[in-house]
Amino acid sequence: MLEIKNLHVEIEGKEILKGVNLKLEKGKIHALMGPNGSGKSTLANVIMGHPKYTVTQGKILLNNEDITNASPDERAKKGLFLSFQYPSEISGITIMNFLRTALNNVKEKKMTVFEFQKFLKEKLKLLKIDESFAERYLNAGFSGGEKKKSEILQLAVLDPTIALLDETDSGLDIDALKTIAEGINNVMDKNKEILIITHYKRILEYIQPDTLSIMINGKIVMEGGKELVDQLEAKGYGWIENGV
Ligand code: ADP
Numbered sequence: 097m098l099e100i101k102n103l104h105v106e107i108e109g110k111e112i113l114k115g116v117n118l119k120l121e122k123g124k125i126h127a128l129m130g131p132n133g134s135g136k137s138t139l140a141n142v143i144m145g146h147p148k149y150t151v152t153q154g155k156i157l158l159n160n161e162d163i164t165n166a167s168p169d170e171r172a173k174k175g176l177f178l179s180f181q182y183p184s185e186i187s188g189i190t191i192m193n194f195l196r197t198a199l200n201n202v203k204e205k206k207m208t209v210f211e212f213q214k215f216l217k218e219k220l221k222l223l224k225i226d227e228s229f230a231e232r233y234l235n236a237g238f239s240g241g242e243k244k245k246s247e248i249l250q251l252a253v254l255d256p257t258i259a260l261l262d263e264t265d266s267g268l269d270i271d272a273l274k275t276i277a278e279g280i281n282n283v284m285d286k287n288k289e290i291l292i293i294t295h296y297k298r299i300l301e302y303i304q305p306d307t308l309s310i311m312i313n314g315k316i317v318m319e320g321g322k323e324l325v326d327q328l329e330a331k332g333y334g335w336i337e338n339g340v
């Protein structure tokens with residue numbers, strides 16, 4: 097279980113997160129919504145241990161172990177995964193090679209090229225992705241939808257216990273959105289915890305969150321169930337902001 101306690105975070109001397117409390121639970125999908133610039137990506141990056149951010153107060157606990165100061169690599173080995181809002185392009189490395197290296201880095205048991213090819217084939221099939229996709233260079237010349245597909249494939253291959261998905265839905269057309277949502281539902285199981293960060297309600301029609309938190313100006317200002325999604329759609333964030 098991942099627990100964030102009274103987290104305060106600064107970047108270049110400016111406080112971005114101002115006391116965030118959040119709990120992810122086993123087998124549950126938690127959605128995090130909020131206006132642009134509220135601190136959602138900052139939270140995801142800090143949970144993953146991005147060196148750019150400074151934690152000035154509070155804690156990040158993973159199964160009651162304090163990981164606030166752990167390196168990103170240690171966190172990945174403990175089962176944390178972050179999919180980026182803006183994945184970078186790496187040419188010269190195929191998706192297949194990238195995924196095998198990444199997997200062998202986080203798991204105790206190493207896979208040979210042949211073992212991995214077989215394993216990857218199953219994952220591609222599960223996600224309904226064409227096999228040729230794995231031969232392409234990582235994110236090079238990918239459309240928005242293909243970049244997100246590659247992130248979901250990473251999610252399926254690395255099989256993390258805790259997945260943070262930052263705006264996995266942004267820039268997708270409706271068919272791509274459905275494919276991605278289906279992929280996420282496919283990899284979800286009773287041992288996983290998923291945090292879906294999103295600006296729009298759309299993806300939450302295909303992935304049902306158990307809990308929804310709303311972040312405004314570096315704080316979680318409201319937490320509720322699925323019904324809150326509809327309220328947001330109808331009224332926007334204004335009614336919450338004005339009440340804060
Ligand atoms: P969200 O993902 O909710 O849109 P972000 O976490 O990306 O929000 O950003 C939160 C705030 O932090 C914004 O006001 C943004 O301008 C600020 N911020 C993010 N990165 C930097 C940076 N490198 N330097 C200064 N401010 C930053």
Ligand code: MG
Pocket residue numbers: 136137138181262263
């Ligand atoms: Mg963001």
